[in-house]
Amino acid sequence: MSTILNTNYNFPNQKSVYKGKVREVYNINDELLVMIATDRLSAFDVVMPRGIPFKGQILNQIATKMMKDTEDLVPNWLIATPDPNVAVGHLCEPFKVEMVIRGYLSGHAAREYKAGKRTLCGVAMPDGMKENDKFPEPIITPSTKADNGAHDEDISREEILSTNIVSEEDYIVLEDYTRKLFQRGTEIAEKRGLILVDTKYEFGKTKEGKIVLIDEIHTPDSSRYFYKEGYEERQQKGESQKQLSKEFVRQWLISNGFQGKEGQQIPEMTDEYIQSVSERYIELYENIAGAGFEKGAITDIERRIEDNILEYLKG
Numbered sequence: 001m002s003t004i005l006n007t008n009y010n011f012p013n014q015k016s017v018y019k020g021k022v023r024e025v026y027n028i029n030d031e032l033l034v035m036i037a038t039d040r041l042s043a044f045d046v047v048m049p050r051g052i053p054f055k056g057q058i059l060n061q062i063a064t065k066m067m068k069d070t071e072d073l074v075p076n077w078l079i080a081t082p083d084p085n086v087a088v089g090h091l092c093e094p095f096k097v098e099m100v101i102r103g104y105l106s107g108h109a110a111r112e113y114k115a116g117k118r119t120l121c122g123v124a125m126p127d128g129m130k131e132n133d134k135f136p137e138p139i140i141t142p143s144t145k146a147d148n149g150a151h152d153e154d155i156s157r158e159e160i161l162s163t164n165i166v167s168e169e170d171y172i173v174l175e176d177y178t179r180k181l182f183q184r185g186t187e188i189a190e191k192r193g194l195i196l197v198d199t200k201y202e203f204g205k206t207k208e209g210k211i212v213l214i215d216e217i218h219t220p221d222s223s224r225y226f227y228k229e230g231y232e233e234r235q236q237k238g239e240s241q242k243q244l245s246k247e248f249v250r251q252w253l254i255s256n257g258f259q260g261k262e263g264q265q266i267p268e269m270t271d272e273y274i275q276s277v278s279e280r281y282i283e284l285y286e287n288i289a290g291a292g293f294e295k296g297a298i299t300d301i302e303r304r305i306e307d308n309i310l311e312y313l314k315g
Contacts, residue, residue: 002298003039003051004085009306011313021047022059027091033077034309035087035215038062042221043249043279045152048271053278057296058285063216068157070184074177076213077204082312083305084296085272092204092214096145096165097104098152099178100220102198103138103186105129106224107247109198122156132197132226132234138182140175145202173211174203185218192290194244195231199223220245220284244284249277311314 006024009017013029021224027033037060055274055302064087067076075090100115100121109120110131118125121141129135142160143152160166166174173309178201189196198220202215216222225244232239256267269277285293297304 002301003053004056004301005038005040005051006307007036007038007302007305009309011309013313016055020155021045021221022056023215028313031091032079033089033091034313035089036305037085037087039227043246043253044258044267045209046260048266048269050274052281053298054275054293054295055278055281057217057260058281058293059114059216059221060085062219062288063287064086066185066218067213068187069188070181070213070217073180073184074213075210076217077206080312083308085115085301086309087308088312089214090206090212092206092212093200094145094204094214095170095174096175098145098200098202099174100141100143100198100200101138101178102141103181103182104197104226105131105133105135106197106241110140122158123155130238134284138179140178143200156212169178170205170211177201177211177213178205180202181213181217183221188218189225189288190228193228193286195226195228196247197226198222220288221283225284225288244287248280 009026011026011028012084015027015030020023022038022040024036024038028034031250039053039055041048041052041055060081061084064078064081067078077092078087079090080088082088105113105125112120113125118127123139123141126136136216140159142155144155147151157171160171161168181201182199185196185199196218197256199218201217202212203211204214205211223245224247227242228246231241253267258266259262280312
């Protein structure tokens with residue numbers, strides 16, 4: 001099945017291109033950013049050798065839908081979506097931190113807690129919690145924005161301000177926006193029978209100095225979801241939660257001896273496994289978006305994307 005792993009376009013007035021773990025961002029005339037969501041799969045900050053059919057489209061369509069559903073609360077960078085895999089928005093200068101917010105003790109926070117830590121990014125975590133318990137209040141645990149191939153690192157609010165990665169005035173806005181978005185995301189998830197467990201947001205500044213939400217929001221790559229039904233019973237019995245996130249890929253990799261550490265081999269991903277991951281992503285889309293998934297044409301994805309972008313830029 002066709003997937004898009006890399007792009008190598010040359011658009012009119014193109015100034016530069018940035019290739020992230022999953023997205024490729026083309027700078028048009030220092031005014032617009034054209035962001036293409038590829039089908040690359042990244043886990044433990046490592047890009048897997050094979051792509052997942054429709055993954056880029058799914059991420060792009062969830063993110064653009066969620067941006068529209070939150071734009072009354074927090075301004076965002078988005079202008080248009082000329083193709084299922086493409087978002088076009090205002091050129092922004094990204095902040096060098098990711099705003100991670102956690103409503104539950106899961107994932108990285110749970111691993112740190114299990115190791116005996118009771119503070120994460122300078123934020124205290126209560127004693128006596130079990131994995132996947134709800135925090136009394138959501139906690140913000142920022143991380144540094146790593147370059148490709150490097151790992152994002154936990155960082156506290158105090159360190160961010162003392163090293164002037166972000167000014168205090170701006171950071172207050174980032175925290176406020178993060179809490180508002182998480183609250184709205186929680187409400188949207190609840191309507192779909194889901195729990196938004198944790199997520200990360202990225203922000204940037206427009207040329208006019210306005211702080212806006214950039215990149216993706218509430219996608220299965222940037223967020224963890226549980227199914228609401230049965231959550232309490234599973235917690236009481238000490239069972240693992242039914243998840244709707246990329247965690248299932250991480251767990252498969254861990255069970256096959258891979259955690260992104262030096263010297264570890266990425267396990268072989270068979271066609272059957274790739275197909276099963278694609279199906280899980282489609283399930284994620286339909287649950288999170290609350291709508292059926294319509295597959296984009298994949299006979300020549302690269303040409304389709306290029307044609308749609310050129311048509312938009314002409315407009």
